[in-house]
Amino acid sequence: MRYSFLIAGALMATVSLGSCAAGKKNKTNTSVITNAEALKQKWMVKEIRGGDNAMLLKKAAYITFNKEDSRGAANFGCNGMGFDYSIPAVGKIKFGNVISTMMFCEGITQMESAFSHGVKDEMSYEIKGHFLYLKDNKGVFLTAVRPDWD
Structure with a gap:
């Protein structure tokens, strides 16, 4: 049970960091x-x-x-x-x-x-x-x- 919380927390942190990186990428978009x-x-x-x-x-x-x-x-x-x-x-x-x-x-x-x-x-x-x-x-x-x- 404890491991499932750790895995869920790690997954949420990864998604959050990925969203931040995507947001920064869009600000410098020169398409x-x-x-x-x-x-x-x-x-x-x-x-x-x-x-x-x-x-x-x-x-x-x-x-x-x-x-x-x-x-x-x-x-x-x-x-x-x-x-x-x-x-x-x-x-x-x-x-x-x-x-x-x-x-x-x-x-x-x-x-x-x-x-x-x-x-x-x-x-x-x-x-x-x-x-x-x-x-x-x-x-x-x-x-x-x-x-x-x-």
């Missing part, structure tokens, strides 16, 4: 997420191919995918930009009807132009941890981070 709902929020742009990444940070550049409709917005620190988007397949995104105001801003206009021309074709997207990666056939085109990351 790829392609859920369209996870995409629909505001993202702070950190890098864009051919862009001045320090300027993006200074100007608080962002891209937003609306939850209510298939519209989005972007701002790199000068012009307001809008676009339509669709999710044709898991992990894929297609942009259309990119529009922008037309002010010239030194150093920013080139990034806005790169964005408006770069998102015309179907792209793939990945969300890893707090980061969003928009990719074209050349690789990562734009990297953004959720604004609530620690």
